[in-house]
Amino acid sequence: MVKLENSKNIAMSDSIINLDHGDPTAYEDFWRKTGDRCTVTIRAWDLMSYFSDVNYLCWFLERELAEAIKELHGAVGNAATEDRYIVVGTGSTQLCQAAVHALSSLAGTQPVSVVAAAPYYSTYVEETTYVRSGMYKWEGDAWRFDKKGSYIELVTSPNNPDGTIRETVVNRPDDDEAKVIHDYAYYWPHYTPITRRQDNDIMLFTFSKITGHAGSRIGWALVKDKEVAKKMVEYIIVNSIGVSKESQIRAAKILKVLAETCKSETESFFEYGREMMKNRWEKLREVVKESDVFTLPKYPEAYCNFFGKSLESYPAFAWIGTKEETDLVSDLRRQKVMSRAGERCGSDKKHVRVSMLSREDVFNVFLERLANMKLNKSIDEH
Numbered sequence: 079m080v081k082l083e084n085s086k087n088i089a090m091s092d093s094i095i096n097l098d099h100g101d102p103t104a105y106e107d108f109w110r111k112t113g114d115r116c117t118v119t120i121r122a123w124d125l126m127s128y129f130s131d132v133n134y135l136c137w138f139l140e141r142e143l144a145e146a147i148k149e150l151h152g153a154v155g156n157a158a159t160e161d162r163y164i165v166v167g168t169g170s171t172q173l174c175q176a177a178v179h180a181l182s183s184l185a186g187t188q189p190v191s192v193v194a195a196a197p198y199y200s201t202y203v204e205e206t207t208y209v210r211s212g213m214y215k216w217e218g219d220a221w222r223f224d225k226k227g228s229y230i231e232l233v234t235s236p237n238n239p240d241g242t243i244r245e246t247v248v249n250r251p252d253d254d255e256a257k258v259i260h261d262y263a264y265y266w267p268h269y270t271p272i273t274r275r276q277d278n279d280i281m282l283f284t285f286s287k288i289t290g291h292a293g294s295r296i297g298w299a300l301v302k303d304k305e306v307a308k309k310m311v312e313y314i315i316v317n318s319i320g321v322s323k324e325s326q327i328r329a330a331k332i333l334k335v336l337a338e339t340c341k342s343e344t345e346s347f348f349e350y351g352r353e354m355m356k357n358r359w360e361k362l363r364e365v366v367k368e369s370d371v372f373t374l375p376k377y378p379e380a381y382c383n384f385f386g387k388s389l390e391s392y393p394a395f396a397w398i399g400t401k402e403e404t405d406l407v408s409d410l411r412r413q414k415v416m417s418r419a420g421e422r423c424g425s426d427k428k429h430v431r432v433s434m435l436s437r438e439d440v441f442n443v444f445l446e447r448l449a450n451m452k453l454n455k456s457i458d459e460h
């Protein structure tokens with residue numbers, strides 16, 4: 079029987095826990111321990127202009143942030159930053175929309191189809207349908223896509239919601255109108271082995287899921303093509319005339335400290351994050367194993383260039399399935415656990431996505447409730 083730590087917060091034992099959103103509060107303790115090392119002071123007369131001091135194509139990108147981004151990718155080895163433009167966004171949510179807009183506006187024929195292989199990150203649906211653009215059209219699951227003409231495939235790797243390593247699935251290599259946006263929100267060493275330095279045309283990253291600072295709303299795109307980068311910047315100008323400089327400066331400071339911890343044996347953030355995720359996944363797998371009702375994906379080990387050894391994946395979301403014919407999101411809701419329905423991700427009622435990045439006490443309450451769902455079932459059977 080798996081030993082579940084009792085939640086420190088007794089009051090929580092009866093409250094609703096929300097694991098629908100991937101709110102990454104799990105890393106708060108790590109940052110608390112850094113004390114004032116990441117504190118930034120911004121005086122009233124600082125950062126007042128719309129413009130940054132540097133003559134970047136993305137004219138609202140702060141120098142400190144551009145440098146911290148390059149330094150971090152260099153230290154981790156997960157993406158090439160040479161010969162490409164950095165476009166900063168209010169979260170990678172804004173950048174994904176900017177990239178879809180940019181590629182569609184440069185396409186020969188419109189509307190451009192937008193697809194992602196199921197199960198996909200459900201927010202892509204809202205991002206591509208909400209404004210009812212005539213330039214692009216959400217066409218759903220890339221596995222089933224057979225429409226002629228220009229298209230954009232969104233590739234999320236590791237994937238949200240199921241943590242798998244993804245490549246393109248549509249694959250029309252001779253087609254000039256085939257474009258890909260790679261979303262690497264989770265391609266960081268605490269979640270997955272870093273097996274290669276990615277070098278794709280448009281690569282999206284988010285501050286939110288690396289360090290957990292989702293509230294700063296900072297994301298960046300590494301873009302090869304100048305015209306695409308220009309169009310993305312144009313989109314952001316129309317949308318928000320740039321990106322908060324306070325956020326950029328804070329993100330720069332934290333990313334710089336993060337890059338420094340990569341060299342440290344005692345205080346490495348990624349080591350800390352990986353240990354925490356490993357521990358959570360082991361506990362979850364134990365509960366699932368004992369339940370005989372639920373399923374979880376298995377992930378192959380791979381050699382991680384960052385840690386220099388073969389490692390497993392510990393994704394930021396658990397993609398939980400059930401062997402029963404049931405509506406799992408409603409079952410969990412009855413246990414006061416909010417999760418994301420598989421159907422919203424282009425899958426079925428038997429799957430849900432559950433965030434693994436909550437605070438520790440919330441995660442422990444979730445495990446207790448999941449274990450109890452099994453107990454309730456076995457009680458029903460007798």
Ligand SMILES: Cc1ncc(COP(=O)(O)O)c(C=O)c1O
Nearest residue numbers: 100169170171238263284286297
């Ligand atoms: C795959 C993926 N891309 C993008 C985002 C959005 O990140 P941001 O907070 O930078 O907007 C998320 C957030 O959950 C995500 O899971």
